[in-house]
Amino acid sequence: MFALQAFTGLSVFSILMLMALGLAIVFGLMGVINMAHGELMAMGAYATYGTSVLFEAYFPSLMSIYFIVGVVLAFFATSVFGYFLERSLIQFLYKRPLDTMLATWGVGLILQQLYRQFINPRPVEVPTASWLQGVWQVSEDVSFPMSRIFIVGLAFLTATLVYLFLYRTRRGLLIRAVTQNRGMSGAIGINQKRVDAYTFALGCGLAGIAGSSFTMLASTAPDTGQAYIVDTFIVVVFGGVESLLGTIMSAFFIGQMQTWFEFYLSGSMARAGILLLVIAVLYFRPNGLFATKVRR
């Protein structure tokens, strides 16, 4: 039983981490409160759905690997959308956080209605590849669904790639420079507009990956994003807005708490419990659990 619960905790953690990474980059590093994050996840999920439909129609023999193509496509589709969103809307609102909130919320509503009008008002079902449907039977009582193992793997892969990108590439260096000191980085000649645009695109792309992997767990409906967005914000705020590591730690903490609370309490009570805990922690540490100490 303990093994099952521990694995569930790990799985919830990886899901929360996938959801929160993109938002942490956009919210934490750029200070943009992206209320359309949930809809971007839905966009990733719809991209995966589209891939599955295409593969079913044209390459039925390759159905077993369509999902991997779907994840990659979801990343590109949402990041391209994110890029244009930043160029056409967000870049004018950097100094007005409340307005970004309203604007991105509006974008979210527009996206929802577009999904409803042009894709399907009902939830769509993305078929799970046969090798992801199985169960890994460890012992008689302990078994792990393959789809969950895949999500855990995907989450860790994504987190590693994001880390490598931010800390081992030149572009990542530029992003960190702009985040740490906007004025100085501008003074030494970094093109901040470009950096902002691709940082935002990266954050959106990560939302796409998250949305894509959720098609294995739940359905995709126009308002799917709403189910994820609250959890995502809780994770990011709880972890401390400016640190990616904090986001990951907080995803781990909340994932474990949620799993154990749900095991001993009812689902609704578990949720109330977690929110109470978050409120208590934020009361004593207003900047989140892992706030980086910076001089202002």
Place this chain on the structure above:
Amino acid sequence: MSDRNRRKFIKTSAMAAAATALPMPFIWPKGASAATVKMGILHSLTGTIAIAEKSVVDSELLAVEEINNAGGVMGQQIEAVIEDGASDWPTFAEKARKLIEKDKVASVMGCYTSASRKAVLPVFEKLKGLLYYPTYYEGLEISPNIMYTAQEATQSSIAATEWLYENRGKSFFLVGSDYIWPRTTIKLCKITLDRLGGTVAGENYYPLGHIEFSSAINKIKATKPDVIVNCVVGGSNVAFFKQLKAAGIIDAGTTVLSLAVSEEEVSGIGSENTAGTLTCMGYFQSLSNPTNEKYVSAFKKKYGANRVTGDTLECAYIAVHLWAMAAEKAQSFDVEKVVAASSGLEIDAPEGKVKFHTDNHHLWKHARIGEFLPDGQAKMLYESPLIEPDPFPKL
């Protein structure tokens, strides 16, 4: 911008604003003749519940069309006035008032969730309107101004619990969304289990829209129940079934019976995930009788071959017919006379012959338990005799 242009601009934008504000209500059908009677349709066309309610409207419009083609009610064509409750309970109440006071509709077909029905109930009672409610619900209500055309609890959850106890096992795991319908339904299940001598292995509620059921699944694995009764509602069901399936619980032979999953929902959940699970409804699309075959083929002809019917759709369809029959019998659209004429009124429905109770506004119904097949249709395992509706059961 010159003054003249500005004036023109104001004029056009005002017109555009008016045009965007206009789309509701649609009047249907257009060009109705002088002798018409208005009937309201009040469902969510937007918002979260729209998924379920949109096709209910389709089914009601099909019934209206049939009645009109056959000459109308007392020679009068029905004119349907459609309002959008927008998945928001106060909006439902406001639109109900508008339909009764302004449109002066003779009756309203409407509501899906119990919450929306509770919101419009005082409006209908105060303004002496008449509501036909087409969704299976938890019972515990008889309003003089509401006719209930779907099952109440004794005809679904209690009947299902008794059947499961006799045929599938003694220990039950109960899981549901966290609001009035699942809570009441599960309470009735538990009381029934107590009476029979069964045991409750676990009881769990999740917020609407919840998508992470792995802890519930671990609990199910730990307690090893014979039967899982599923009162999860709406989109959460997709997550619930996918995760149950992935955990291997459905294939391991545990009986899963859902009380809020019909053929409609299955098309969203994915029929490969529900295959082998049970459901308890009053109607299945697969029922074979001439009335149902006529209904299903008319529905598919009007809305497309890939559409499916389901319990709520059928109950909404017969609601329109029941109202027309009662008005015909009373020779009046007066609410009190229509209600009086409904007492004991029998209809040859797609679900078989059903009739209104003489005094509690509910229908005598069959409880049917079906097993979902891989194609998403249900195969009937059990059909109860007609059960007398008893919205306030003695337990």
